[in-house]
Amino acid sequence: MTPALVIEIPWDPNITTIGGLLLTWHGLFTAVGILIGVQIALRVARATGVDEDDMYTLALVAVPAGIVGARGLYVIEHWDFFGDNPGEIIAITEGGISVWGALVTGVLGSVAFAVWRRYEIRPALDAAIFGMLPGLAIGRLGDLVNGEHLARGTDLPWAVVYTDPDSPAFAHSIAIGSHHPATTYELILAFVAVAALVPLFLRWSYRFPGVTFMLGAASYALIRFALTYTRLDSSEVVLGLRVPQLVAVLTLLVAIAVAAYWLRLGPDEERPEPIPPGRIPIRRAET
Numbered sequence: 001m002t003p004a005l006v007i008e009i010p011w012d013p014n015i016t017t018i019g020g021l022l023l024t025w026h027g028l029f030t031a032v033g034i035l036i037g038v039q040i041a042l043r044v045a046r047a048t049g050v051d052e053d054d055m056y057t058l059a060l061v062a063v064p065a066g067i068v069g070a071r072g073l074y075v076i077e078h079w080d081f082f083g084d085n086p087g088e089i090i091a092i093t094e095g096g097i098s099v100w101g102a103l104v105t106g107v108l109g110s111v112a113f114a115v116w117r118r119y120e121i122r123p124a125l126d127a128a129i130f131g132m133l134p135g136l137a138i139g140r141l142g143d144l145v146n147g148e149h150l151a152r153g154t155d156l157p158w159a160v161v162y163t164d165p166d167s168p169a170f171a172h173s174i175a176i177g178s179h180h181p182a183t184t185y186e187l188i189l190a191f192v193a194v195a196a197l198v199p200l201f202l203r204w205s206y207r208f209p210g211v212t213f214m215l216g217a218a219s220y221a222l223i224r225f226a227l228t229y230t231r232l233d234s235s236e237v238v239l240g241l242r243v244p245q246l247v248a249v250l251t252l253l254v255a256i257a258v259a260a261y262w263l264r265l266g267p268d269e270e271r272p273e274p275i276p277p278g279r280i281p282i283r284r285a286e287t
Helices: 025-048 052-077 086-090 099-117 121-146 170-176 182-203 211-230 243-264
Strands: 007-009 014-018 021-024 160-162 236-238
Touching: 014 025, 021 025, 025 052, 025 121, 052 086, 052 099, 052 121, 052 243, 099 121, 099 211, 099 243, 121 182, 121 211, 160 170, 182 211, 211 243, 236 243
Parallel strands: 007 160
Antiparallel strands: 014 021
16 A cells, blocks of 8 residues: 655765765764764753863763774674675775664763763763663664665555665665654653653752762663564564563663662752753853
8 A cells, every 4th residue: 555645765875985985874863962962962961060171071071982882783783794804894884784783882972981081970861861861862864865774665645665786775675665663762762751850850869979870871771672573674572572662671671770779869959950941051161
């Protein structure tokens, strides 16, 4: 059955080549998402009394750690291809990253660094989640254009087909027709999660540092677990679950356990009340 409003994606996933480096929409939106996510996290840090220079430093650790993890987990999931084509492992600009790999290694790397330097970890995590989720969502725009993640066929009105022969989803669109824009669902739900976290944080959870981050991590785990059923780009591992779902389950269990522990510690009465959005001062360059 053909959807009434099928959306055609006609764009070439590759933008141009600069000095031998292939620039893709996937890479462009990933970079934009990282930049915007870091700026949002810094702005929230400023509003909540977290040392902004520490947040800059943690971002410098989290971003490269996340990139390595994003590519690493993707390579592991698709080792049947990369085992025969090892030279493609470093071709990250052409697409092929795992968001879970980026989030896990980015967070673990920055937390390890924060412990070493004795930074305030829990308030910094709270600031970070407000940048991570929007940054992730913006990066998913690149997935929408590229068609990198294959999804199940559907006759829903918002289904997509890819008409550019260079798109990874071109042959898929011919084979099964219109299919779910799975990563776009993730984009929308990530923003919904942020919209729910903001009032909760302003009114209550700021008093329990780190809890907001764990709630955001648990929300994303639930989103990824559910949406994996609409995708076809991960093989089953155990009990009918795929790698992203297994990571989601582990993340959810850890997030719930850690949030419960931090809640039992009681509120931090010394935490300043967050400055509401719109009243956060702009940081001026020192002269």
